[in-house]
Amino acid sequence: MAPPKGGYAPSLGKFLDTLKSRPVNASVESLISLLKRRQINGSEACAIATAHILLQVVAKDKWSDVNELLGRIQLVGKKLVASQPRELVIANIVRRVLGLIRDEASEDRNDNPSDSSPDHRDPMNSPLPPAASEASSPTRPVRPPGALAQLGSFARTQSMFNLLSDPDFTSPPWSNASTPGATPGIASGASTPLAHGQTTDVHAFRSEVIDGIEEIMDEIKQVDEQVQAISEIIIHPGDYILVHQPSRTVQKFLTRAASKRKFTVFLVVDPSTTSAADDAYAPFRKSMASSGSIVVTVMNVGLMAYMSKANKVILGARAITAKGGVIVDAGAAAIARAARAQGRAVVILGGVYKISSENKFQQEELIEWGDPSKYVNFADGAMVSQVKVKSAVSEFIPGGDIDTYITNLGAHTRDHLHTILTDHYKEEDMSFDIYGKGQR
């Protein structure tokens, strides 16, 4: 049998394929281990995976009211965040979905407060929205009714969760399955009185939330295109643009500008993949060359030497914090520092979904350390046994080193980021301590 396309290693695509055929909890556990093993890697992939899994939770899980759903999303969100705490987009997507649910809930309450459906707890009877229905009933194991049995396989997980969680922390509402809706939402702020969320039409509500999550997914997918539109304003004819391990967003940004004008790109590659790097950027280099722009692959780690020549530095963000700091691939912080020392503009590209309300991390905590064998061979006994080898995967650029942020909503300054945050997240979700309990 021929190996499947792309090999056997799990990836985002394979994970998404399995979603429909698996029970929600199995998918959640599978995603957690994929995140932990960094087999789903990169902020965009993590964001999409998170959105998909939350969609599954909304579509397939049993919940009877808004509070229960919020609690469920918060719990899954916490687990996901704990499995890859440095990928801030996971928490962002969770917050977005929470906000979405709150919005829909308050709308429903205003529209139609009396309509309730008694059979909402049975997925077999409830017509699922199109996105989830095709895969739902036939393949899904049907659990016998009853409170205990309903808890099913994740009852243990739940008790473990209680053991590990803060005693002051209210247990998730669904753990008390016999009294659905009786438990108040974990983080329901005073601004959203959701106590009578039960009175909404669950089916309609479910499909509205699902539509909302799909909109978030579309937003993530459209980021590259929308960011591109600003490229001509940023890049001028004859410029020297320095980029560090450009993501697809950055590459598209440059190619769009190249279609209009000629400039030079200093492309800084990952030093550990010096031979393979040529392949990774080959299509990009080709498309730049075809429009007459020049790409110079720079094989230096210290980029100060180029700063007198470079006009601008363009970096792709893994995540953007509320105060304007940016998480980037390791090595980019030195570039941003050099650019500031030389007075060159540093432009950050990234979708709005990458802007995180997270603020309590210190710079050093946001460094993710990775595989030390990147540069030091494990066979090199003298190094392995005596020397402490550190190899960073991602690091933090303080907001002071950055001039402009470009998202799918346009160009922003550091001071403006907060406005975007309040537009996209609910106050109660921002303050909701998504890290506190998961990260030990």
Place this chain on the structure above:
Amino acid sequence: SKGPVPAVITEPKVTIPECFSHLPMAKRIPITQADKDVHPTVLALGQQMATFAIDESIIRLKATLLAFKKVIESYNTPPGNTLARHLTPHVLNPQIDYLTACRPMCFSMGNAIRWLKLQVSKIDPDVPDQEAKKELCVSIDNFIQERISVADLVIAEKATDMIKDGDTILVFGRSNIVERALLHAHCDAGKKFAVTIVDDPYERKGQVLAKKLAAEGIKVTYSGDFGGLRWHAQRATKVLLGAESMFHNGAMYGKSGSCDLAIAAKELGLYIIVLCETINITERVATDSLTYNEIDPERSSAASFRLLYDTTPSAYLSVVVTELGSVQPTSVPDLLRKLEESN
């Protein structure tokens, strides 16, 4: 070393981007194409320089002077000429031209060759050939002794004085003088300190240093690239950099990446110590890294490009340690004047 050396010495087709076309690059010149007057020792040295087997400024200088000693020893003034007037244009210059063609000369070599030519021109025409040659060789030996061997020793001692117990020293890659200073501080002075090595991933010479230091019992942390540079700098107390050269305006010419490291360290208020023999100091001035630099021939092809050096402005350096004293970077010209006065 600089990666595998191709078996056939043919220059690969290199296209240097227009904006860097003013910078020089080392070339592998087949021995058969060299000038017929090039001495065999110099021929070999040129190949070693072109392949970066001999790389660091001070080591290249020493090798060059020793090779020139051989050239002078095998020289006989043709009848009707005087050594003072014949040796330089007809014998030394072809050697120098060849070496420069193999790899752009470093500042220390330029300084030393100027000195050597001066010594040759000072030879009295009446002095017999043998005696004159012996005199030249002795002054070359003295020069190596004074300006390189003793200088390194003095610098290592001065750097040791600056290292305190409990320090964590941040270094970049491997520099001969830095290695010497660290080993001297640990082995001879018994200082207790740790070392963090941030390496250039394309050269990875820091691993050689890491092993040497670890073997002596120094606690070593190694990072293969600039990822988490600030994190490493935060845990360091001092920075030790080896300079390839010092410019007249106090800027340091060092291995590419030195400047980035210095900026990160300066931001955290670390004390940045530059180690440099006075022979490396040049009267030239550089305000950016593209005025004087060299292109890496091994890694520069149609698809890629690499600079070997960068220039660190004096603002990012704290002190320059030389064998004539430790001065502020901007006082480097004073050292040159001091040298002139003593000569």
